[in-house]
Amino acid sequence: MSGILAHGIGSRHDLPIPAFYAFAGALAALVVSFLGLAVLWAESKFRGREAGLALPHALQRLADAPATRTALRALGLAGAAFTVFLAAFGPDDPERNAAATLVYVVFWVGLVPASLLFGPVWRLVNPLRAVHAALARLPGRRRDREPPAWLGHWPAAAGLLAFTWLELVAPEPAANASMLAFFGCYAAVHLTGSLVYGPRWFDRADAFEAYSALIGRLAPLGRRADGRIVLRNPFHGLDAVTPVPGLVALVCVMLASTAYDGFSDAPVWVDTLQSAAAGPTATGTLGLLAAVAGVALLYGACIGVAGLIGGSRRPGGGNLRAFAHSLVPIAVGYLVAHYFSLLVIEGQRAFILASDPLDTGLDLLGTASRTVDEAVVAPGTIATVQVVSIVAGHVLGVIAAHDRSVRLFAPAKAVAGQIPLFILMVCYTLGGLTLLLAA
Template sequence: MSTHRQRSVSARHRDDARRLAASVRSAVAGTGTRWLAVLLSVTLFAAPARAHGGPGITSGNVDTPTWLFLMTGGGVVAVSFLLTSFVTDRDLLESYHDRRVSIPGGAAIRRWGGPVGGVVGLLGLAGVVATGVFGPPEAARNFAVLLVWVVWWAGFTASTYLVGNSWPALDPFGRLAAPLSGDGAVSLPDWVGRWPAVAGLLLLVWLEVVTAVASNPTQLTVVVGAYIVATVAGSALLGHETWRKQIDPISGVFELYGRVAPIQRTDDGLELAAPGAALAETDADATTVASEIGFVIALLWVTTFDGFVATPGWQSIAAPVVRAGVPAELAYFGAMLGGYALFFGVYWGASKRVRISGKTYRSAPRIAAAFAPALVPIAAGYHFGHYFPYFLTQLPASIVVTLSPLSPPFAPPVLGLPGWISWVGPVAVLSGHLLAVWAAHARAFDLFTGRLQPIRSQYPYVVVMVLYTITGLWLLAQPTIDAPFI
């Protein structure tokens, strides 16, 4: 072949490569996350439904082995990483995460939302305390139980990551503490960071599992009353901002979930952003690096723990421990701490591996802090998949009981769900992981230079996310039982 011919062919190859790259870039720029929709569509038709018994997953008339179900989910996350690896245009990534659109009337919503939300929050809290004391003892008929667990924890929590975080407007605990809070008479050492909020979150979920607080109105009222006292006293001693940022686990959970949502609060009003865009922002109010990471891991772990202790797998693990004479509550507490340590250790180990795979001299703590917010969509996806069917089932009862909280009907109505609702769990879990992969991809390009280094830096985290995916799908695939031995 002549030299001229070789150059001509090489030129055509380069032109073809440029046109292909341009077409890919144009497709990505024009459709944003079209690949995400394709993956969700594939997942929707490939993911089996949740089992209600038996060793496998049943979808329609086809039985799928659990191992295949789990491997399919992990494979979807791995493939999503491969697809995001083609998105290396920093301008595109920045536009996805930085572009905001002001919502008309957002300033008015902020101006009136606070007072209105405050009244609603205080009325709801008063209703919980009143009906917890004077309402019927049955959980299915008690306004306090239904408002806290169905409307607030299942429904409102989902709204914080699907729509936007409105808890600062509603927060009745903070409003009760506001008149007494000031600059704070006590200052916490810097090393404390956010660890009290981590401990508070783990403690609240442990109490929800080992006590009857989810079904006993009296116990629920005691916990709510204790939270009121703790908020008022803590805000008076430490200052409201210190309490909210470092101690209060509820505000911390909703703040993290709110960063996944498309509606973001600003000083001037409200803005519309791409889902998960706020996860790429640096938290200006961050405390210590380790405690900030620890709170994200705690949020991820407690959503997993809540589902894990309602599986036969946990029953088989706990049985010999309880038979050996260990109190069941202590066994659950040990599992809570041990599981949290395992999740934290796995993530921290992956962050150390990033220094090798990414060939960077950045410290492991800085890397871990940068990527930790990308885990929040995983927790949101599992929360939605775990609680959405429960929310729909109990919503009619919540409405009926709200209309007559002190004398509700003997058998409030519940909603029967169609079979396809069992697809919600797997799709929600995979959707959260796919958004987490995208958020981690964006963080990598913020933290590292070039094109290959950001991609290589994600290898350890992709392995961790695949493991988290398999864990979440495995929990959804298990038949649900009452937490054993308590």
């Protein structure tokens, strides 16, 4: 796999577009959207889980049929079992074993477009749910308890941070032993939690389910409060994000880990890691934590000022959680910008290597003799997707924040209260583009 370096997956360096045009276009889009919303958008328009055009009942029955759910769960379990088999018995070399590519490219990166298109897909294929369903049928099982409300998304935020540490900081993220150890511990923790609290544990505490669900809020497919599958404006889905404890931490980890991934390739940081007295792993860990803390502190400061200006001082961190949904499209924009070319180019490697799973000369899929085609997408297309995704993510964030502010703030103070939020978006945009263009 090209450029493993300190990453779990190959590192790609795409041709940047001229910095002036990228920054000018991004700032112009943010300013125009902010001013336009201030003038034309005086009342909240998004209705969360109450909105959407119901799909035909036949499609609803097909999607909810036990056979469909069983098939999806079996697919997820088979994919996980195949990956574990490769990691346990295949060569410990990501150039000859598909396990690392399946984990860090097909699963981790591919989860983003899959969730954007179809919603919280990981909930449907999560192999841990299949294992839990089997364990729950054992005799002597106690009745499930409700997960405590204070727990919220905190376990999911911790799990996501742990996985990004494995990918970006761990000494050998693509080693079979590293992946088996991480996912073995991960499975043990979440199966234990699910046996105590039931399958609802996965909704809040499973990092990948929570991650997929947040991204899936932007999908055109969703469910109304009455359970109907609907076509919807993605903003309605975004508005339905539940402001539970740990939500801000989860979104900040999403943002900061991608930012750190971009910064970790910068020569100054590579030199710092190599020369640090504490060693690259300890220094990288501190760098990742500092990125999360920086994103969270900037968000908290801007939301705090916005609440003071807008006259909304909701207790218990209410304002922080109330606006956290506006960071989701920004995080998704970063994810698409950072990993688009990786999925398209390095994703081919998974099928090539999986055709000969144990490196014994087999060619099960007829792809073992092929090589990765790096020209499958033009550099200009990659650069355009990167910049557009970052700018679009921030514009969507501005719209989501505006709609929530006119709902929570006094009408006379709603626009003024958004100024700190607008500054937050500008800071994130400048930071994201700087990391992108410097790569």
